[in-house]
Amino acid sequence: MSTNEKQLAGEAALRYVEDGAIVGVGTGSTVAYFIDALAGIKDRIQGAVSSSEQSTARMKQHGIEVFDLNAVGPIGIYIDGADECDPHKRLTKGGGAALTREKICAAAAQKFVCIIDSSKRVDVLGRFPLPIEVIPMARxxxxxxxxxxxxQPVWRDGVTTDNGNWIIDVHGWRITDPAGLERQLNQLAGVVTVGLFAQRPADVVLVGDKEI
Known part of the structure; x- marks a missing residue:
């Protein structure tokens, strides 16, 4: 894991932010660098939509206005990290337990830019346990x-999402059909959402400051 690559990716994502935009902002350590960089151009944007309470707090500390997604409709761009990224820009996300709001923001965005360091690149998803957000009674x-x-499901004991739900981390899968598995898991009663971003993958992936 390269802190320098994380910072480079966070700063490089600024080049996709247009003047006057409302920016969708994700969650995690790489996104924190993006938020800090975004603060430097906050006077050029309208504000942001956030995928987590953690990111909201960080942006407000910087004086970036945070809007409710319902109040702004579609957003031009969404910037977020990932726990894994395959060669087709399909992702595993949810290590920070914000996957549902992240998926909503990604779905609302015209362009999804994923910012990662090189340790997150994989040939096949599944090395990182797959997070699934569930209604507590359905665990x-x-x-x-x-x-x-x-x-192999493991309850992430002691973790409650911003939506009041629980996380199951699934070990032992080699996910060769991410979109198919995403659809299948979303049909299970009690599943809120799945940490596979395959039906709506990233449009752009930055590894450090380089687009792949």
């Missing part, structure tokens, strides 16, 4: 279904 039900699909 055991969903876990049993995951076992049937060959996964």
């Amino acid at each position: 055991s039900l969903v876990s049993r279904e995951i076992v049937k699909l060959g996964g």
Whole structure:
């Protein structure tokens, strides 16, 4: 993991931000560098939409206005990190437990720019456990279904999402059809969303300051 690559990626993402934009902002350590860089041009943008309370707090500290997504409609750009990225720009996200709001922001954006360091690049998704956000009462039900699909579910005990839900991390999968698995898991009763960003992958991936 390269802190320098994270910072370079966060700063490089500024080149995709247009004047007057409302910027969708994700969550995580690489995004924190982007928020700090965004503060330097805050007078050139209208403000931001945030995917987590953590990012909202950091932006407000910088004096960046944060809007509710319902109040702004579609957004031009969404900047976020990832836990894994395959060669087709499909992602695993949710290590920071903000996957549902991140997925909503990505879906609302015309362009999704993913900022990562080189340690997040993989040939096949699945090395990083797949996070799934579930309604609390469905934890055991969903876990049993995951076992049937060959996964090893582990409850992220002590973690509650910003939406009041729980996270199951699934180990042991080699995800060769991310979009298919995303659709399948989203059909399970009690699943809020899945940390696969495959049906709506990234449009641009920055590894450090280089687009791949």
